Amino acid sequence: MTEPEAGRAQTLVPARNGAALQRYRDVLIALIAFAVLASLPLFTGSKALLDFVIRCSAYGLFATSLNLLVGYTGLTSFGHGMFFGLGAYSFGLIMQKLGVPIPVAFVATLAITAVVAAIIGAICVRLKEIYFAFVTLAFQMLIHSTILSWASFTGGDQGLRGGIPRPASLGIHLSNHVHLYVTSCALLILGLLAMRQIAQSPFGYTLRMIRDNAARASFLGIDVWRAKLTVFVLAALFASMGGMVMALFVSGAYPEFAYWTISGEAIFINMLGGVSTFLGPMVGTVLLLLLNDTVTRFTEYHGIVLGVVILFFALGLRKGLLDFVAEWYAHRRETGEGR
Amino acid sequence: MDLDALAGCLSSSACLVTQTTSGLIIGMLLFLVAVGLTLIFGVLKVVNFSHGAFYMFGAYFAMTAYQLTGSFALAMLAGAAGTAILGLIFERVFMSRVYGADVLMQLLVCYAFVLIFDDVVRIIWGPEFKSMGMPSAFQVMPLFVAGGVVPPYYLLLIGIALVAAIVLGIGLSRSRIGKVIRAAAHNPGMVSALGINTGLIYGGVFALGGMLAGLAGALAAPVRSLTPGMGFSVLIESFIVTVIGGMGSILGALIGALLLGLIRSFGSLGFPLFTEGLMYLFMVIVLVSKPTGLFGKEAA
Numbered sequence: 187m188t189e190p191e192a193g194r195a196q197t198l199v200p201a202r203n204g205a206a207l208q209r210y211r212d213v214l215i216a217l218i219a220f221a222v223l224a225s226l227p228l229f230t231g232s233k234a235l236l237d238f239v240i241r242c243s244a245y246g247l248f249a250t251s252l253n254l255l256v257g258y259t260g261l262t263s264f265g266h267g268m269f270f271g272l273g274a275y276s277f278g279l280i281m282q283k284l285g286v287p288i289p290v291a292f293v294a295t296l297a298i299t300a301v302v303a304a305i306i307g308a309i310c311v312r313l314k315e316i317y318f319a320f321v322t323l324a325f326q327m328l329i330h331s332t333i334l335s336w337a338s339f340t341g342g343d344q345g346l347r348g349g350i351p352r353p354a355s356l357g358i359h360l361s362n363h364v365h366l367y368v369t370s371c372a373l374l375i376l377g378l379l380a381m382r383q384i385a386q387s388p389f390g391y392t393l394r395m396i397r398d399n400a401a402r403a404s405f406l407g408i409d410v411w412r413a414k415l416t417v418f419v420l421a422a423l424f425a426s427m428g429g430m431v432m433a434l435f436v437s438g439a440y441p442e443f444a445y446w447t448i449s450g451e452a453i454f455i456n457m458l459g460g461v462s463t464f465l466g467p468m469v470g471t472v473l474l475l476l477l478n479d480t481v482t483r484f485t486e487y488h489g490i491v492l493g494v495v496i497l498f499f500a501l502g503l504r505k506g507l508l509d510f511v512a513e514w515y516a517h518r519r520e521t522g523e524g525r
Numbered sequence: 526m527d528l529d530a531l532a533g534c535l536s537s538s539a540c541l542v543t544q545t546t547s548g549l550i551i552g553m554l555l556f557l558v559a560v561g562l563t564l565i566f567g568v569l570k571v572v573n574f575s576h577g578a579f580y581m582f583g584a585y586f587a588m589t590a591y592q593l594t595g596s597f598a599l600a601m602l603a604g605a606a607g608t609a610i611l612g613l614i615f616e617r618v619f620m621s622r623v624y625g626a627d628v629l630m631q632l633l634v635c636y637a638f639v640l641i642f643d644d645v646v647r648i649i650w651g652p653e654f655k656s657m658g659m660p661s662a663f664q665v666m667p668l669f670v671a672g673g674v675v676p677p678y679y680l681l682l683i684g685i686a687l688v689a690a691i692v693l694g695i696g697l698s699r700s701r702i703g704k705v706i707r708a709a710a711h712n713p714g715m716v717s718a719l720g721i722n723t724g725l726i727y728g729g730v731f732a733l734g735g736m737l738a739g740l741a742g743a744l745a746a747p748v749r750s751l752t753p754g755m756g757f758s759v760l761i762e763s764f765i766v767t768v769i770g771g772m773g774s775i776l777g778a779l780i781g782a783l784l785l786g787l788i789r790s791f792g793s794l795g796f797p798l799f800t801e802g803l804m805y806l807f808m809v810i811v812l813v814s815k816p817t818g819l820f821g822k823e824a825a
Contacts, residue, residue, distance in 0.1 A: 262629065309809070313816050316572065316628070320768045324808045327761070331802030446761070450636060457633050487648065493641035500633040501622055 208386065216379045223371040227364050236367045238479070240435050242471055243374035248428030249455040249467035250381055251421040256453070257461030258385055259417050260397030261311070264319040264449055265326030268306075269422040271444025272299055273429025275333065278346040278439040287355040295430060296423055303422030304415070311414040323446055330444045345440035350433060360434060370431050377424050382464055384420060393417055458499060460509030469508050531795030542673025544790045550679050550748075552786025553686035557741035559763035559770070559778045560693065561734030567773030568710040568730045571620060572628070574635030576763065577756025578642040579608045579735040583742025584751050585650055588657040591746075597660040604743025605736045612735025616728050639756075646753040657746040682744050689737065694775055706730060710773075765808045771821025780819060 227236060248270050255261040276298045280291040310321050333340045341347055352360040359365045384390055395403045396410055404410050433439050442448065451474070459470025477495060481488040503510050534540040558580050565573045583604035590596075590603035615638070623631045663678040697703035709716045709726045717723045741759075749755075766785055770777025785804055792803040811819060 256629070309813055313812065316772070317768070317812060317816050320764065321809060321812050324765070324768075324805045324812070328802055328805040328809065331799060331805065335796075335798035335802060337798070453629065454633065454636065457629055487644045489640035489644035489647075493637040493639075493644075496633055496637035496640070497619075500630050500637065501619070 205386070209383070212379060212382050212386075216375050220371060220375045223375070224368050227367060233363065236363065237435075238475065240367055240370045240431065241475055242468075243370040244428045244432040244435060245452075245455065245475065246374055246428070246468045246471040247377045247431065248425050249452045249459075249471050250378060250464075251424035251428070252449075252452045253456055253461055253464075253467045254381060254384065254393075254417055254421045254424075256456055257466070258390060258397065259393040259414060261414060261418070262315065262319045262453075263322045263418075263421075264453070265322030265324070265446065266421070266425055266452055267446065267448035268322075268326040268329045268444055269299055269303060269425035270429040270432070270448055270452075271329065271333070271439070271441075272302060273426030274433035274439040274443045275340060275346065275429075276426075277430040278350045278433045279340070281350045281352075282346065285351065285353075287353065288358075288360060289355060292430060295426060299422050299426035300419055303419040307415045307418035307422070311418055312411060323449070326444065326446050326449060330441060330446070333441050333444055343441055346433075346438045349437045350439075352434070352437070366434060370435070373427060373431055377427055378468070381424060384417075385464055389413070389416075454496065458496075459507055460512070463508045463512055466508040473507065528795055531791065534791070534794050537672075539672030542675065544794065545787070546673070546675050546679055548787040548790030549783065550682050550786070551789050552783040553683050554741045554745050555759070555763055555766050555785060556779050556782035557686055557689060557744075558738045558759055559766035559782055560690070560775055561737040562763050563767045563770070563773055563775065563778045564693075564737075565731055565734040566767070568706055569616075569620075569624070569727055571624070571631050572635075573620075573731075573734065574632050574760070575615075575638040575642065576734070576738055577758075577760030578639055579612060579738035579756070580742040580745075580759050581642070581646060581751075581753070581756035582611060583608045583739030584657075584746040584749075584755065585646060585655075585742075586739065587743035587746045588655060588751060589650075591657055591660070597662060600657075600660075600746070601740065601743045604746070605740040608739025608742070609732040609736035611739075613728050613732040615735070616731035617724075620731065621724065621727065642756075643753045650751075650753075652753060655751040657751065659747045663747075678747065682748075685740075685744060689740070690775070690779055693737075697775065762804065765804055767818075769808055769811045769818055771818030774818070774820040777818055777820030 223239065226239070230236075248266075252263065252266045255263050255266065273295055276295040277291055280286065280294055281288070284291075286294075306322075306325050310318055310325070313321055334343055336342075337344075352366075354360070358369060360369060385393075392403065392408055392413055395406075396408070396413060400410050403413075429439075429443060432443065455470035455474050456467050457470070458473050459468065460466035477492065478488070481491045485491065499507075534544060558576065561579070562573055562576050565571060565576075586607040587600040587604035591600035594600070619634055619638070620631070623634050659678065663676070663681070668675045668677060668680075697707060705716065705721055706726060706729075709721070709723050713723050716726075742756075762785065763782075766778055766781040768781075769784065770779070770781030785807070788803055788807060789800055792800040796803060815821075
């Protein structure tokens with residue numbers, strides 16, 4: 187592959203304001219975004235719109251976590267969906283079999299994901315490029331086959347049925363649609379904020395350096411293997427969170443959540459929105475879900491329409507939408523200053 | 526898990542022969558698909574994610590040609606030639622635009638075509654399962670080897686795949702075109718400086734890869750059911766084959782495909798529900814112990 191990877195190169199410009207100032211700005215944006223999303227049910231009674239935002243939360247968390255690997259570290263994971271599925275199944279099984287309060291199940295699922303991701307990551311991250319992609323894919327399919335074949339525990343190809351119990355705890359009634367909606371939004375905003383902090387931290391810049399020149403990072407005394415493993419586990423945690431939101435929403439878990447196409451979709455979302463900006467995957471999520479919903483309404487052959495749209499982005503724009511906008515904006519400002 | 530069945534089969538020669546034959550035909554079909562994939566990767570440095578679609582088109586072309594003409598040979602020819610043309614067009618019009626681009630971009634173009642091709646098949650041939658049926662020439666008594674059943678068609682299938690493997694292996698290492706292809710894989714700039722049209726070679730290699738996958742599809746048409754999306758599982762399995770054998774290695778693809786075929790046929794006895802899992806487990810073990818695959822060269 188060519189040395190500086192065009193398209194995903196994100197120049198290492200030091201933050202113009204102090205890091206602390208930028209953090210305050212991020213928190214402020216997050217608070218405003220949450221306030222806007224959370225007040226949505228006051229203005230509209232449309233269940234479809236709220237459902238749409240919940241699905242965006244689940245997929246957005248998942249896709250943005252993949253961007254930590256693909257965009258920031260240059261690790262093209264083809265099996266990131268395994269953690270989405272793992273989150274959904276672990277959460278659902280814990281709730282069904284143990285009947286613990288939801289926050290306990292939530293934390294326990296994150297712990298399980300961390301352990302599994304650490305084991306799989308330790309094996310995967312020492313491999314390069316296409317081999318990393320394929321081993322992660324193999325692990326994903328291994329988990330998928332396990333779910334299918336361990337039918338007595340996971341329900342096999344029928345998925346986890348019978349619904350996931352949603353007892354009230356901490357004054358939150360997740361069986362209430364509006365409560366579920368607000369909780370999903372809160373998880374999305376918190377997750378995005380946490381990932382933003384990781385991306386902007388010194389560790390985040392270490393990841394960018396590993397992406398651009400791993401050998402150099404290693405010369406500078408960075409333990410590349412450990413940094414990659416750390417971000418692999420972190421990304422898995424957020425993907426698992428996305429899976430849990432999905433499990434809560436559909437009140438179940440299905441083998442498709444762990445199938446490789448879900449990883450393919452996440453990669454597609456990243457390309458659609460763009461991997462060089464933090465919010466690119468979020469924009470991609472909204473675009474893909476909108477596209478899916480409208481196209482399936484008009485034609486049964488949505489594969490063709492989706493395929494043509496992908497071709498437009500891949501061959502026409504050659505970058506994601508937000509990448510395109512960001513570059514256009516930077517270009518305009520440059521020429522404006524030149525005048 | 527049913528280890529008794531596996532042990533019982535291993536001790537009976539009849540079952541051993543039957544399972545080995547079925548493992549071999551799975552392996553040979555996989556080899557034809559995987560060898561195209563590995564060839565395209567070796568020369569073009571592109572992971573053709575839409576390779577399964579060529580397998581699918583090969584099967585559908587063969588079925589249509591067989592229904593129109595009733596000739597088995599013409600059906601095979603239609604499957605192979607049709608996909609070769611399709612591969613050439615696909616490479617020249619679309620893939621050639623993303624050679625320098627990011628791996629993700631190439632995958633995305635292929636992913637788009639997986640979606641489009643599946644729907645095209647759905648529109649032309651319909652969404653339901655189709656079957657080509659066994660040609661009457663092969664509807665004869667199966668052979669009995671050591672008590673095991675071996676349908677004659679299986680022998681033909683294994684034979685054609687073996688011939689393809691040998692022709693390909695010798696052609697690439699001995700013939701002039703083969704040498705040019707290997708040179709283009711190594712240093713395309715130098716090859717084009719010597720006055721050879723590399724674009725034509727790239728197109729030709731892609732067409733060859735598509736043709737092999739199409740031939741596999743055509744050969745599989747009488748013994749498997751045809752459905753849109755049938756290329757998907759074949760694609761994933763042939764990926765496993767190329768990764769196990771080593772990307773770019775033809776011998777590796779052959780060994781990997783046969784190993785995988787045998788794992789599938791014997792695994793389905795011992796672990797009926799976890800057969801797929803076994804394949805992935807095998808892939809993980811190979812990759813962890815030798816990341817470049819069994820016959821892969823160290824990355825340059």
